Amino acid sequence: MNFYDYDKLLEEAYEQLPEVMKKTSRFDVPEVNVFFEGNKTVLRNFSQVAKALNRDEKHLQKFLTKELGAYSLVSGDRLVFNKKLFGKKIGEAVKRYISEYVLCPQCGKPDTRFSTLEGVKILKCEACGAWKPLKSI
Numbered sequence: 001m002n003f004y005d006y007d008k009l010l011e012e013a014y015e016q017l018p019e020v021m022k023k024t025s026r027f028d029v030p031e032v033n034v035f036f037e038g039n040k041t042v043l044r045n046f047s048q049v050a051k052a053l054n055r056d057e058k059h060l061q062k063f064l065t066k067e068l069g070a071y072s073l074v075s076g077d078r079l080v081f082n083k084k085l086f087g088k089k090i091g092e093a094v095k096r097y098i099s100e101y102v103l104c105p106q107c108g109k110p111d112t113r114f115s116t117l118e119g120v121k122i123l124k125c126e127a128c129g130a131w132k133p134l135k136s137i
């Protein structure tokens, strides 16, 4: 195998990574782990996901509740929705949360935090200093 082929292989492997993972290897978000309990859906690793995103559980919960149109309750490390939701749907909502409330709009890094600027809530990047107004949920 020559170098060209090796590069091509790497490129192909890279293409197959989810968008979020391409940004930085340090940003390791666990896949949502979901199971049904009667008519409810339990997101088993809710705390773990919030921690990986470095975001407040309440904020993430509020977003998911609205995005998925399902009432939810935190139970220990889990989040319990009052209806059946497929893991894929929850995973997609988490991805939307990441692009809206975690990744820097400028450099794409996850090194951001919530802040305020003249009374306006913003998402501020610690890496490059860029910011954007936070959409309220």
Ligand SMILES: [Zn+2]
Residues within 6 Å of the ligand: 104, 105, 106, 107, 108, 109, 125, 126, 127, 128, 129, 130
């Ligand atoms: Zn940035």
